[in-house]
Amino acid sequence: MAAPSLRRVGELAARGLVPDADAASLKRVAERYAVAITPAMAELIDPADPADPIARQFIPNLAELAVAPEERADPIGDERLSPVKGIVHRYPDRVLLKPLHVCPVYCRFCFRREQVGPEGETLTSAELTQALAYIRTHPEIWEVIVTGGDPFVMSPRRLAEIVRALDGIEHVQVIRFHTRVPVVDPGRVSARLVGALDSEKALYVAIHANHPRELTPTFRAACRRLATAGIPLLGQTVLLKGVNDDAAVLESLFRGLVEARVKPYYLHHPDLARGTSHFRPDLREGQALMRQLRGRVSGLCQPSYVLDLPGGQGKVPVGPSYAAPARGAEGWIVEDFQGGQHRYPPANREE
Numbered sequence: 001m002a003a004p005s006l007r008r009v010g011e012l013a014a015r016g017l018v019p020d021a022d023a024a025s026l027k028r029v030a031e032r033y034a035v036a037i038t039p040a041m042a043e044l045i046d047p048a049d050p051a052d053p054i055a056r057q058f059i060p061n062l063a064e065l066a067v068a069p070e071e072r073a074d075p076i077g078d079e080r081l082s083p084v085k086g087i088v089h090r091y092p093d094r095v096l097l098k099p100l101h102v103c104p105v106y107c108r109f110c111f112r113r114e115q116v117g118p119e120g121e122t123l124t125s126a127e128l129t130q131a132l133a134y135i136r137t138h139p140e141i142w143e144v145i146v147t148g149g150d151p152f153v154m155s156p157r158r159l160a161e162i163v164r165a166l167d168g169i170e171h172v173q174v175i176r177f178h179t180r181v182p183v184v185d186p187g188r189v190s191a192r193l194v195g196a197l198d199s200e201k202a203l204y205v206a207i208h209a210n211h212p213r214e215l216t217p218t219f220r221a222a223c224r225r226l227a228t229a230g231i232p233l234l235g236q237t238v239l240l241k242g243v244n245d246d247a248a249v250l251e252s253l254f255r256g257l258v259e260a261r262v263k264p265y266y267l268h269h270p271d272l273a274r275g276t277s278h279f280r281p282d283l284r285e286g287q288a289l290m291r292q293l294r295g296r297v298s299g300l301c302q303p304s305y306v307l308d309l310p311g312g313q314g315k316v317p318v319g320p321s322y323a324a325p326a327r328g329a330e331g332w333i334v335e336d337f338q339g340g341q342h343r344y345p346p347a348n349r350e351e
């Protein structure tokens with residue numbers, strides 16, 4: 001059986017992952033926001049490196065006690081957009097289904113950090129039935145995104161029940177799971193778990209990965225098991241100061257994901273979660289990084305850089321633009337990947 005996750009500051013100190021001198025003050029952080037790091041992630045940390053990008057994602061930091069005025073408990077308005085417990089209905093054609101708020105790790109930058117935790121809510125079977133009834137009675141729902149928390153911490157039996165229930169709703173055509181498990185606890189992606197995802201509908205798995213060091217051989221094996229079962233894999237990355245705000249790191253991450261059969265889908269600008277300002281770059285820095293990736297890596301390796309609007313109005317692509325109307329003339333000026341500018345004609349409007 002796999003070793004359990006480290007959940008207490010004392011355990012982190014005993015493993016040399018936090019200095020003894022900081023342990024007492026870090027307990028204050030742990031009282032406010034949940035802490036957990038899996039053995040797979042703890043092993044990747046170099047305790048001698050104070051800037052280790054894996055540690056930065058999972059080891060509590062005193063900077064989390066500083067709350068910036070613009071930060072919010074519910075940064076993308078999940079609560080306001082929840083018609084019944086466990087459902088978030090933000091866009092007309094899709095909903096989030098959140099069966100639980102438990103994760104195998106607690107990321108220090110998480111946008112749901114005030115909802116997730118070992119005591120995080122899990123839907124009772126009556127609540128899950130009610131959430132599924134909401135989906136069943138809204139024929140405009142084409143896609144269901146099963147998220148949380150991390151749905152892959154559920155047992156294969158419970159996962160299969162959810163997949164079967166969604167399979168039985170005619171208007172739901174696409175099921176998408178969001179998970180960090182293939183990275184942080186890849187052994188959990190067992191044949192039984194993969195079997196539980198067998199669906200009559202198009203079922204996608206979106207995997208959250210932020211640094212190339214996370215792409216271990218066991219991660220790649222987990223992706224292979226999912227892909228061999230015919231499940232398309234997508235990648236989600238959060239742009240994080242001190243973790244991956246560097247073109248070479250992003251390049252290596254996105255190449256590694258594609259090599260593991262995972263198509264990078266979104267590069268998320270971090271949300272305004274409380275106590276996370278030390279992770280947030282400026283939008284301009286994110287755009288500059290996206291520009292550096294253009295031409296440097298294959299289009300297959302390029303995600304969309306997106307921002308979730310605070311308050312819940314949805315995702316907006318915020319990547320750089322390469323085409324602008326030509327000044328004082330018809331048509332466009334379009335920039336190539338080396339910065340060269342080219343004229344492009346307007347459409348011929350003659351009918």
Ligand code: SF4
Pocket residue numbers: 102103104105106107110111112113116148149150180208
């Ligand atoms: S795994 Fe996802 S939901 Fe869980 S703490 Fe990390 S970012 Fe948040």
